Amino acid sequence: MNTTAQPLVQVKDVEKIFRRGSEEIHILRNLNLEVTPGEFLALMGPSGSGKTTLLNLIGGLDRPTQGSVAVNSQRIDQLSDRQLAGWRAHHVGLVFQLYNLLPTLTAEKNVDLPLLLTHLSKSERRQHVEAALKVVGLSHRARHYPRQLSGGEQQRVGIARAIVTDPTLLLCDEPTGDLDRQSGDDILALLQALNREHGKTIIMVTHDPHASHRATRTLYLNKGQLSQDMPE
Numbered sequence: 742m743n744t745t746a747q748p749l750v751q752v753k754d755v756e757k758i759f760r761r762g763s764e765e766i767h768i769l770r771n772l773n774l775e776v777t778p779g780e781f782l783a784l785m786g787p788s789g790s791g792k793t794t795l796l797n798l799i800g801g802l803d804r805p806t807q808g809s810v811a812v813n814s815q816r817i818d819q820l821s822d823r824q825l826a827g828w829r830a831h832h833v834g835l836v837f838q839l840y841n842l843l844p845t846l847t848a849e850k851n852v853d854l855p856l857l858l859t860h861l862s863k864s865e866r867r868q869h870v871e872a873a874l875k876v877v878g879l880s881h882r883a884r885h886y887p888r889q890l891s892g893g894e895q896q897r898v899g900i901a902r903a904i905v906t907d908p909t910l911l912l913c914d915e916p917t918g919d920l921d922r923q924s925g926d927d928i929l930a931l932l933q934a935l936n937r938e939h940g941k942t943i944i945m946v947t948h949d950p951h952a953s954h955r956a957t958r959t960l961y962l963n964k965g966q967l968s969q970d971m972p973e
Contacts, residue, residue, distance in 0.1 A: 747814075749909070749942055750776035750799055755808030757794055768794050770965030772808070781936040781943045783953035785971070786962035792946040793914055795962065799944060800833045800912045801825045813909060830858040834903030838915040840895045842887045848898045849874065849883040855906050873901040876939075877931060893924030900931060904941070911935065913945040917952055929955045 757769040768791040776782055784792045797803040798810050801817045810818045812832060820828060834855075842851045849870050856866040874880050877897040887895050896916060903911055913932065917925030933955050935941040945956060953959045960967045 746777045746779075748775040749778045749780075749813060750774065750944075751809075751811040751814075752795070752799065753809045753811075755798065755805045755810065757791065757798065757803075758806040767965055769798075769805075772965065772967055774960070774967060776942065776944060778942055779936070779940050781933070781955070781957045782945070783956035783959040784944065784946045784962060785948065785950070785953055785959060788948075790962045791965060792962050796912050796914055796944060796946050799910070800835060801829045827858075830855065831906060832909040834906065834908035834911045836896070836899050836903045836911065836913040836916045838918040840887070840892075840899045840919075842895055842898055842902075844887050847884050847886055848879060848890065848901075851887070851898055852901045852905050855902060859906065869905050870901075873905040874898075876904065876935070877901045891924070892920050893927055896920065896924070896928050897931065900928070900935075904935065904939075909942065911941050911943045913943060915946055915948065917947070917949065922951075925949075925952070 752772060752774040755769055755772045756767070759766045759768060772795070784795065786792050794803065798805055799812070801820070804818055809816055817825065817828060852870045852873055853866055856869055861869065871880065874883055877900050879894060879897050879901065882890060882894060887898070890898065916932070917928050920928060929952055932943055932945065936943050945952070947953055960969060961971050
């Protein structure tokens, strides 16, 4: 990680408030975060601490109540919904705990989905899909359906789908949470390789200290604030 580099992600003075009737629930409070290019950041914290909320703000899936979120010096919190959808398609790869694969599509068709939002030709899309499946070691399973794949293989397809557009950021929400230890270790090793060998900037939400040890930095979220120290 290059600590002198201009931050890729800048979250400044962010508040996030959810309203339930007349009640206000403060999820994030005056939160600040910088992530440099090529970093692998783990976000930990108790359930309900706002880890996924913060990930969603960085990925343009949600907006802060106040404060700013910038990626590559672009204020994504100021984009319109349409602009934000286009920005996400080019800059964000998402990896989910439960894979979110479409059961009626083969692995290669699932990976192809994000490319449908681009201007690539069919042959160019095929080349991107083949490359992504090769990176995750699943070229031989390209025409299999999710039901024919193990949990670990399904998550690899999810990662291939996330990287197929060569996104600026790879955002992972509990990527090993539904896997056994061995499959989880395989996925973590793959994320490490994407970070170290391909230079991917990764932000991973996890509750598992074993997973966080694979990251280059770990921050803890508690009571709406980030800290380098584990909350007591």
